[in-house]
Amino acid sequence: MADDDIEDIEIQLFLEALHRRYHYDFRNYAQASIKRRLTQARTQLGYASLSAMQEGVLHDESVLPRLLNYLTVQVSEMFRDPSYFRALREKVLPHLATYPSLKVWVAGCSRGEELYSLAILFREEGLYDRTLFYATDINPDALDAAERAVYPLDVIKTYTANHQKSGARTSLSDYYSAAHGGAIIDKSLRERVVFSDHSLVTDSSFGEMQLISCRNVLIYFDRELQDRVVGLFRDSLARKGFLGLGSKESLRFTRHAASFAPFVSAEKIYQRAEE
Structure with missing residues (x-):
């Protein structure tokens, strides 16, 4: 048996063990992506093989948080892809403004950069006070x-430039204060946020949302899991609610594509279709 075949078996056994022991399910993540992340985790955590790392995580719960930091993607920035946020501002929020109350779900919120980008956007457009944000990961x-909402000062210049490109009506500096070597997001932007553990792989819908933003997450799932997650989003959206995906993601090949209509195609923003 070739070494690659043996490694594939090790990966399958590792992911199955992780699921059975801790109920974290990475079994339907894209193979190339999960293989790369497991290899990085094994190297950085100091294990000689995946089998050794499996033994470590099964018998030592303290290994799990460090492992999750490699298996979940934590790369983002505020107002990343400013044209997406400009499209929300100019095309989507005028529709949402007609609702007396709003629910927004940031699925796979990572360290909160997208969440606070949306909170700032909604405040600038006068919708923040009637919106409840759900941030899950x-x-x-x-x-x-x-939840702590502290970011390195050296990234603020990039965040500020992104904000301005999104059609900003204010200055980003209005929403943070510098202290202890970091930029702390104003606590008023956290008052209408519910932070919650939620797995797109195993958990169900928990509310009726007017907007779901889940960007650069589906690209790490295989086709079967993508179908599952898009179905979850469909079930979680209110009538004519909106779904925003990442620039390299699409609903075209999912079995739930007919449940959505393109709204701003260039920015991968969809609206739940009438059914």
């Missing part, structure tokens, strides 16, 4: 970081 460390 499977990584408890990421959720804790999102």
Whole structure:
């Protein structure tokens, strides 16, 4: 048996063990992506093989949080892809403004950059006070970081430029204060946020949303899991609600594509279709 075949078996056994021991399910993540992340985790955590890392995580619960930091993607920035946020501002929020109350779900919120981008956007457009934001992730460390809302000062220049390109009506500096070597997001932007552990792989719908933003998450799932997650989003959206995906993601090949109509095609923003 070739070494690659043996490694594939090790990966399958590892993911099955992780699911049975801790109920974190990575079994339907894209193979190339999960293989790369497991290899990085094994190297950085100091294990000689995946089998050794499997033994470590099964018998030592303290390994799990460190492992999750490698298996979940934590790369983002505020107002990432500013044209997406400009499209929300100019095309989507005028529709949402007709609702007396709003629910927004940031699925896979990571460390909160997208969440606070949306909170700022909604405040600038006068919708923040009638909106409840749900920020979910499977990584408890990421959720804790999102709730603390402290970002390195050296990224603020990039965040500020992104904000301006999104059609900003204010200055980003209005929403944070510098202290202890970091930029702390104003606590008023956290008052209408519910932070919660939620797995797109195993958990069900928990509310009726007017907007779901889940960007650069589906690309890490295989086709079967993508279908499952898009179905979850469909079931979680209110009538004529909106779904925003990442620039490299699409609903075209999912079995739920007919449940959505393109709304701003260039920015991968969809609206739940009449059914």
